Amino acid sequence: MSTKHSILRGLGILFVFMLVVFCGTFFYAYWSGGDSKVLSLFSGDGVGVLQIDGAIDDSRQVVSELRRFRQTPRIKAVVIRIDSPGGAVAPTQEIFEEIQRIKKTKPCIASMGSVAASGGYYIASACDKILANPGTMTGSIGVIMQLSNFEELLKKVGVKGVNIKSGANKDIGSPYHPLSPEGRDILQGLVDNVHSQFVAAVAKGRGMDEARVRKLADGRIYSGDQAKELGLIDQFGTLEDAIELAAKRVGLVGEPSVYYAKPERERLWERLFMGVFGVRLPSSERGWLRYEWSLSLLQ
Numbered sequence: 001m002s003t004k005h006s007i008l009r010g011l012g013i014l015f016v017f018m019l020v021v022f023c024g025t026f027f028y029a030y031w032s033g034g035d036s037k038v039l040s041l042f043s044g045d046g047v048g049v050l051q052i053d054g055a056i057d058d059s060r061q062v063v064s065e066l067r068r069f070r071q072t073p074r075i076k077a078v079v080i081r082i083d084s085p086g087g088a089v090a091p092t093q094e095i096f097e098e099i100q101r102i103k104k105t106k107p108c109i110a111s112m113g114s115v116a117a118s119g120g121y122y123i124a125s126a127c128d129k130i131l132a133n134p135g136t137m138t139g140s141i142g143v144i145m146q147l148s149n150f151e152e153l154l155k156k157v158g159v160k161g162v163n164i165k166s167g168a169n170k171d172i173g174s175p176y177h178p179l180s181p182e183g184r185d186i187l188q189g190l191v192d193n194v195h196s197q198f199v200a201a202v203a204k205g206r207g208m209d210e211a212r213v214r215k216l217a218d219g220r221i222y223s224g225d226q227a228k229e230l231g232l233i234d235q236f237g238t239l240e241d242a243i244e245l246a247a248k249r250v251g252l253v254g255e256p257s258v259y260y261a262k263p264e265r266e267r268l269w270e271r272l273f274m275g276v277f278g279v280r281l282p283s284s285e286r287g288w289l290r291y292e293w294s295l296s297l298l299q
Contacts, residue, residue: 046257047246048075049239052095056087056119059094065261066098070106075259077107077246080127081239086118086140089194096201099126107249111242112136112233117221121232122198125205129245131237132224139227141202142219143195145187150175206231 048069052062069075080099086092102108103126110116110124112132117140124130124138132138154161154176161176172183179187199217203210208231216230227233237245247256 044257045074045076045250045252046259047243047252048072048078048259048261049081049243050078050261051081051083052120052123053083056084056092056095056123059091062095063098066095066102069259069261070098070102072259074257075106076250076252077109078102079109079111079239079242079246080123081111081113081242082116082120082124083113084117084120084123085115086120086122088119089143092119092122093197093201095123096126096205099123100205103128107246109242109246109249111237111239112138112224113239118142122201124233125202127205128249129235130233131235131242131245132227132233133238134223134225134228134236136224136227137221138224139216139222139232140219141198141213141217143191143198144219145191147173147179148175149178151177 050062050065050069066078069078099108107129108127110127110130112120112124112130113136115137116124116132117138121138121141151161161174163171163174163176165171169183169186171177172186173179195217199210199213202208202217203213206213216232222230222232224233224236228236243256243258
């Protein structure tokens with residue numbers, strides 16, 4: 001009887017140990033977003049999916065996830081889902097360059113949602129193929145710099161702004177003084193230079209002649225249908241179609257495993273916050289020189 005109890009006790013301890021290991025592995029995979037070693041234990045080869053939503057103000061998290069996808073052996077191809085009107089210049093360029101690195105070893109497919117314009121299109125153009133819906137808003141290949149001048153308003157309330165500067169052009173864009181002709185020329189040259197970078201990047205990513213891209217790059221918006229006719233996208237399709245295309249390009253047979261990036265996995269505190277208040281905390285970071293287009297349906 002004593003021996004039987006010892007065996008049962010041993011089996012119970014083994015069961016608890018295996019349960020702890022399983023639960024620990026599960027929660028580690030959940031909170032880490034799917035570490036490559038964990039993925040290799042429980043899943044097969046598959047496609048990594050990363051979503052880019054809203055204004056592009058910071059590239060750190062996106063670049064980190066793309067790098068993780070690039071370094072994870074089980075992820076054979078990557079899909080970038082874009083729902084963005086664009087954003088700041090430097091973060092957009094950093095994401096573009098990271099996609100270029102991925103393409104050296106793994107196919108990268110862009111899937112456009114409702115809007116993938118300006119900086120959103122910049123990112124998409126880095127991918128091997130671009131899928132969109134006929135009604136997707138895209139294009140807007142251009143750069144915008146917006147300044148405000150409060151000089152007349154300040155005069156009405158008796159306030160005068162003063163700039164102490166080290167050089168003649170250090171206060172370009174100051175809201176206290178009108179923009180001088182020289183200052184306007186300097187800023188226009190800056191915008192034109194960054195616009196040329198945008199055009200060159202699209203031409204490189206899409207394999208198009210730079211002169212042809214420049215003709216399309218006057219800042220206008222195109223529908224997905226128009227963009228397809230102009231060669232700015234490759235085909236129509238949903239996110240599921242993009243995942244299927246990515247899987248086929250690497251020879252995955254059947255239903256591929258899909259690994260979502262950590263930004264799409266809401267942390268526990270986020271879900272609790274959403275459940276109580278029903279809102280998300282907005283990003284406080286804003287750019288000045290931007291690839292951006294916005295559409296408002298609220299007049």
